Amino acid sequence: MRSAAAIATYALRESMRRRVFVVVLVLTVAFLALYGVATEAAFDTIDSEAIGEGALIDDKVLTGSTLLGLAMFTTLFLGCVLAVFLTLGAVRGDAERGLLQPLVVRPVGRTALLGGRFAAAAGVCSLYVAAMYAAATVITGLAGGWWPDDPVSPGVGLVAAVVVIAALSLLGSIFLSATANGIAVFMVFGAGLAAGLLGQIGDALSVDTLETVAQVASWLLPFEALYQAGLDSLTKDVRGATGVIVQLGPFGGAQEGGAGLWLWSAGYLALVAAGARLAFARRDL
């Protein structure tokens, strides 16, 4: 445990020293500022064009949930970028550069080394997406007076999604060089989002095959399902025509998750961890 903590501290210190967090902070502030301006403008527009009571669609709900859904997608994407860059060369990449061997020779143990790297990456990414989602929610609420029906679950879903991505990237780093792993994880991320989109199309057009493909992809890549469940929680109490429209989130429709999703996600992480542990233990360095 002490060794894993030392590795996690080492990984975090590297990110600090290389100014990774400064870059991320500056770009995030820039995004949130733009998001604030856009949100303000969007709500101003619907206020001036208000249809009034009795309209079929609640434009405030539609605008707020669509904007926050987009912010969630951006948060997930940036969290994914962070997770990948913090882990992409953790094993094979560092071994090829001669950085890993001096650490592995120590009695720290390979499992503790992986655990430390995972804890550092997952911790940073979790804090990041939680903070960014919270900021976007507050901006949306202050700008337009609209708040999600369940403000906590979407954030938790995003956190869980980036934790899964960090775990996959760390697993990939055992087999692939840093560049190949980065490409692979981003392609997997894109595949998950594309599957969500296919499911949305399948749902709209009532094509069972597309829906099945999307469901299988969600099981194989649960970060997508966690993101969809988060989207669903934003407007879970909205009914009527507005409810139907806001379920169609960007890059993947909102889908209710349920306890099964969380159980499967926990089991999935355990499987990835076991696979990574086994593969790293057998790897010659």
Place this chain on the structure above:
Amino acid sequence: MEATFACEGLTKRYGHTVALAGVDLDVDPGELVGLLGPNGAGKSTLVKVACGLVRPSAGTALVAGQPAGSAAARASIGYLAELFRFPDWLRARELLDLHQRLAGSNDGVTERGELLELVGLADAADTRVDAMSKGMQQRLGIAQALVGSPRLLMLDEPTSALDPVGRRIVRDLLLELKRRGVAVLLNSHLLSEVERVCDRVAILVDGRIVARGSPAELATPRGVEVELESGVRSYPDAGRDQVPEIVAGLVAAGEQVYGVHVRSSTLEETYLEAVAGAGT
């Protein structure tokens, strides 16, 4: 006395390539053993197996009586790889601090100061790795390998980037470690260094040890040369044991003897012969 490092029938295959083909080798406490061989002979693989970085295909390897690769074995090892690299953003003292934490060493600032002093980097404690020359990094690597007072030090080409002063520092350091009872396995292509500091040498070719012994044992006699007033007289078939007889004969014959040299092959010559012999 239990060997600090012992391997028996050690074999490592990478697919169809055999890197180690049944190596037997011991390193006793306080013993300096040089591992020589051409590139690709299996020297680094042997060291990596001992360090637990590579799993053997067959055979056994023990470090301080524990299976190589186990946590207990790794706790007894200090290692400097041939193609080592340290994070360029770390300062020298931070690197040692990290390794102290991983090795479970509680000697803190005192140990860091002593190690940097030992390798001649006392003034570079706050220097970042990326601001160090390759030679300084290599000396820092040796200090890193000594964190936690290991019983077995595995050094893979530790002087390849060092200037003569740096080599002298490392040579003195190795002799000091030997005095303290640390066992050292030294991979090097610098045969003169190995000849100077190592108690025993093993020459590895194609994954097999083709010659072993002390540098003196490995050397082959090249005769005796005697300096006389009339010049140098050679006795090509004589050895050290015949020197008193030769000198007595010359003196009895009225010659003035100014010096006697027992000639033997250098380690380099022995090495070249062993490698060539293994190749035929």
